[in-house]
Amino acid sequence: MMKSRYLPLIATCLIFVLAYALCYWQFPFMLSTRVVGNLLTDNAFLGIAAVGMTFVILSGGIDLSIGSVIAFTGVFIAVVLKETSLHPLVVFALVLIITAIFGGIMGAIIHYLEMPPFVVTLAGMFLARGIAFVISTDSVPVKHEFYTFLQDSFYRLPGGGRITVIGAAMLVVFFVGIIIAHRTRFGTNVFALGGGIPTSKLMGVPVAKTTIGIYAISGFLAGLAGITFSLYTSAGYSLAAVGVELDAIAAVVIGGALLTGGSGFIAGTLIGVLIMGLIQTYIIFDGTLSSWWTKIVIGILLFAFILMQKGLLLAASAQKK
Amino acid sequence: MNKNQPLLKATKIDKTFPGVVALDRVDFTLKAGEVHALLGENGAGKSTLIKCLTGAYHRDGGDILLNGETISPRDTLDAQGLGIGTVYQEVNLLGNLTVAENMMIGRQPQRWGMIQTGQMNWQTKEILSQYGLDIDVAQLLSTYSVAIQQIIAIARAIDLSGKVLILDEPTASLDAKEVQMLFGVIRKLKQKNIGIIFISHFLDQVFEISDTITVLRNGKLIESVATVNISSIDLVTMMLGYELGEETKSKEHDGVEREILVEFSNFGHKQSIEPFDLVVGKGEVVGFAGLLGSGRTETAETLFGVTPHDSGTATFKNKSVNLSSPRAAIANGFGFCPEDRKTDGIIADLTVRENIILALQAQRGWANPLPKSEQDEICKKYIKALDIRPTDAEKPIRLLSGGNQQKVILARWLATNPAFLILDEPTRGIDVGAHAEIIRLIENLCEDGMSLLVISSELDELVAYSHRIIVVRDHQHIAELVGSEITTNNIVEAIAADLNVDNGQYELKGVIS
Numbered sequence: 001m002m003k004s005r006y007l008p009l010i011a012t013c014l015i016f017v018l019a020y021a022l023c024y025w026q027f028p029f030m031l032s033t034r035v036v037g038n039l040l041t042d043n044a045f046l047g048i049a050a051v052g053m054t055f056v057i058l059s060g061g062i063d064l065s066i067g068s069v070i071a072f073t074g075v076f077i078a079v080v081l082k083e084t085s086l087h088p089l090v091v092f093a094l095v096l097i098i099t100a101i102f103g104g105i106m107g108a109i110i111h112y113l114e115m116p117p118f119v120v121t122l123a124g125m126f127l128a129r130g131i132a133f134v135i136s137t138d139s140v141p142v143k144h145e146f147y148t149f150l151q152d153s154f155y156r157l158p159g160g161g162r163i164t165v166i167g168a169a170m171l172v173v174f175f176v177g178i179i180i181a182h183r184t185r186f187g188t189n190v191f192a193l194g195g196g197i198p199t200s201k202l203m204g205v206p207v208a209k210t211t212i213g214i215y216a217i218s219g220f221l222a223g224l225a226g227i228t229f230s231l232y233t234s235a236g237y238s239l240a241a242v243g244v245e246l247d248a249i250a251a252v253v254i255g256g257a258l259l260t261g262g263s264g265f266i267a268g269t270l271i272g273v274l275i276m277g278l279i280q281t282y283i284i285f286d287g288t289l290s291s292w293w294t295k296i297v298i299g300i301l302l303f304a305f306i307l308m309q310k311g312l313l314l315a316a317s318a319q320k321k
Numbered sequence: 322m323n324k325n326q327p328l329l330k331a332t333k334i335d336k337t338f339p340g341v342v343a344l345d346r347v348d349f350t351l352k353a354g355e356v357h358a359l360l361g362e363n364g365a366g367k368s369t370l371i372k373c374l375t376g377a378y379h380r381d382g383g384d385i386l387l388n389g390e391t392i393s394p395r396d397t398l399d400a401q402g403l404g405i406g407t408v409y410q411e412v413n414l415l416g417n418l419t420v421a422e423n424m425m426i427g428r429q430p431q432r433w434g435m436i437q438t439g440q441m442n443w444q445t446k447e448i449l450s451q452y453g454l455d456i457d458v459a460q461l462l463s464t465y466s467v468a469i470q471q472i473i474a475i476a477r478a479i480d481l482s483g484k485v486l487i488l489d490e491p492t493a494s495l496d497a498k499e500v501q502m503l504f505g506v507i508r509k510l511k512q513k514n515i516g517i518i519f520i521s522h523f524l525d526q527v528f529e530i531s532d533t534i535t536v537l538r539n540g541k542l543i544e545s546v547a548t549v550n551i552s553s554i555d556l557v558t559m560m561l562g563y564e565l566g567e568e569t570k571s572k573e574h575d576g577v578e579r580e581i582l583v584e585f586s587n588f589g590h591k592q593s594i595e596p597f598d599l600v601v602g603k604g605e606v607v608g609f610a611g612l613l614g615s616g617r618t619e620t621a622e623t624l625f626g627v628t629p630h631d632s633g634t635a636t637f638k639n640k641s642v643n644l645s646s647p648r649a650a651i652a653n654g655f656g657f658c659p660e661d662r663k664t665d666g667i668i669a670d671l672t673v674r675e676n677i678i679l680a681l682q683a684q685r686g687w688a689n690p691l692p693k694s695e696q697d698e699i700c701k702k703y704i705k706a707l708d709i710r711p712t713d714a715e716k717p718i719r720l721l722s723g724g725n726q727q728k729v730i731l732a733r734w735l736a737t738n739p740a741f742l743i744l745d746e747p748t749r750g751i752d753v754g755a756h757a758e759i760i761r762l763i764e765n766l767c768e769d770g771m772s773l774l775v776i777s778s779e780l781d782e783l784v785a786y787s788h789r790i791i792v793v794r795d796h797q798h799i800a801e802l803v804g805s806e807i808t809t810n811n812i813v814e815a816i817a818a819d820l821n822v823d824n825g826q827y828e829l830k831g832v833i834s
Binding site: 005184185189191194203204205262 | 397398401413414415416417418422423426427429431434435436438461
């Protein structure tokens with residue numbers, strides 16, 4: 001029982017290995033570097049956004065604005081590249097600053113006005129989506145040689161698989177996220193907030209700074225996810241990425257984080273994202289199943305994880321008595 | 322520093338809340354290396370005084386001197402920085418972080434912005450070893466018992482503050498062995514010349530560990546005295562405010578043989594009250610006396626099914642009844658006015674009428690709503706009978722005074738026409754005039770044949786209306802007083818009995834809580 005906090009993570013890893021084994025048993029080709037490479041590329045934007053969501057959920061909050069911010073970022077980049085001669089890297093930097101500030105402002109409202117994160121980020125969700133529509137209602141294609149260059153750059157794995165720029169970016173974001181969450185004072189403060197804000201205050205945790213930081217990170221990573229999405233689709237569309245925030249929440253929970261905050265792992269979220277990607281890949285391989293089966297399986301997995309968390313909490317409290 | 326100079330000296334501290342004087346020119350002096358117990362019943366001003374010392378409240382008047390210098394802590398963090406650390410009953414640490422993270426949060430050793438976990442764990446282990454704790458500090462705090470968490474909290478407070486340590490009910494959820502472990506830690510801190518303020522309802526623990534005792538009552542300083550110079554009876558007398566020998570009333574046994582209404586046998590709940598037998602007759606008022614936290618309220622909650630009993634049986638009118646939930650108890654004709662009106666009783670934003678009909682409607686079930694005309698009639702009847710003011714039943718109840726809110730709750734239960742009504746502290750927090758009215762009401766109800774169980778700290782009130790008094794202590798029913806035995810003297814003596822003080826040897830057996 002002593003390592004019970006690792007149990008959800010272990011369970012997630014186990015499910016992933018089992019699911020992969022099942023896929024391999026039916027379709028041996030699933031265990032190839034090509035599939036792995038595509039898994040990373042296809043889920044890069046979701047993974048990056050989910051890292052931000054993990055920070056938010058670890059602190060006991062929620063961020064519903066992520067999908068809209070991704071759409072806003074895509075439209076912003078596409079329109080600015082079309083209308084001006086700015087280099088894409090400059091536009092990326094600009095949009096990341098905007099989204100980080102956007103997140104930071106939501107964090108400040110949550111802290112100083114003592115508003116529930118759900119409501120504040122819901123407002124943020126409408127706002128970001130609305131601004132995306134104001135910029136452009138059409139799907140704006142991105143044509144720039146730098147984009148083509150990034151899309152064509154990859155590291156070839158033995159067996160023909162490709163680690164693309166965006167796939168690698170996701171892995172780097174996860175690595176940095178793990179360091180920040182588990183090895184810095186800021187990370188400890190995030191967990192502290194998830195354990196209880198009044199107690200954290202009494203213990204001297206800088207609650208305001210941490211809350212604003214968390215939502216700024218989430219906004220920044222949503223912006224980065226938006227850049228990734230724009231590289232992935234070569235377009236910006238204000239109706240894109242609807243509901244991605246919910247996929248991100250699902251990935252975080254399947255990754256073993258407690259929705260009430262204070263417990264979880266960034267690495268778990270990576271596995272959570274990969275499990276969701278794996279289900280989709282399986283359906284593509286099968287070819288006869290409707291893609292909605294992805295949602296059904298994810299729904300079942302979520303239920304299972306919520307039940308497991310409840311069970312663990314009950315077991316822990318029973319042990320205490 | 323002059324050895325005789327007090328470590329912490331508070332003089333003439335005043336604190337007023339709207340309508341209440343919480344502290345009235347209270348003096349308090351703490352010496353270095355002293356364990357100073359702060360005692361008093363609910364509302365005596367203990368926690369207000371502590372909050373003024375730790376900056377949670379700002380005092381209205383008076384001075385606080387720490388090492389001879391005036392301080393005015395802005396908040397608890399500021400007080401911590403000045404050297405005043407506090408450890409609460411509910412451990413204020415984070416269970417989802419490791420022991421080491423709790424100890425070092427905000428000051429973790431870093432290199433290039435990264436926490437040096439090994440070094441942090443090692444430092445924490447060093448600190449805890451001074452307290453005789455050798456535990457795995459990389460484990461989550463929540464995996465350890467409350468006693469160990471308590472010691473970790475103390476270690477953290479001392480490490481951060483290091484002059485004054487305030488322990489607020491530290492032993493409330495510890496067992497006897499853990500209490501001794503904690504006392505070992507406190508004795509060590511004494512040797513390090515740390516001043517300790519110890520707040521507890523356990524008088525035997527106070528006698529065991531403290532050097533000085535200060536008693537507050539109704540926001541006033543009653544006395545500050547060396548522990549060796551006071552007997553337990555004097556202490557209880559000071560806390561409750563009754564002079565021994567001063568008689569309120571002595572009632573002859575009325576000799577009426579009452580028909581048995583409810584009978585509980587071997588009734589109890591593991592964590593809150595030892596199994597007890599209790600018989601209540603028709604039209605009888607049974608009083609429950611005891612200090613705060615003694616198990617009075619727990620008894621009531623067990624009877625009413627709030628904390629369902631796990632042993633024993635109950636019979637009502639000679640029939641076995643189920644009391645496993647408040648719903649079941651209500652269905653059997655029980656009523657319960659809880660102690661804390663604000664959180665357990667009234668629904669502040671509903672109107673007086675809605676508050677009154679709440680229990681009656683619950684009894685009828687949601688599918689069978691009470692017609693508005695009938696509601697109005699019931700409200701009119703009780704507003705008149707109990708003299709509730711203002712008389713407008715459509716006013717939100719939060720606008721009423723405490724005494725009138727209390728009457729509304731009474732009306733709620735009376736409307737269900739209960740056979741057995743439990744009142745927990747019916748006169749707490751209401752003005753003196755309303756006291757008399759509530760008492761008269763209790764007497765009228767019992768004349769009408771209703772059986773009542775009344776819990777109160779106001780001993781003279783209990784004595785006035787009870788036919789029988791049960792004294793509760795340490796979660797046990799320890800004495801029963803009937804007829805002419807019912808005097809405040811006897812109650813105080815029963816509460817303080819067995820707290821034997823012989824030549825400084827204090828027995829651990831009679832724990833007053």
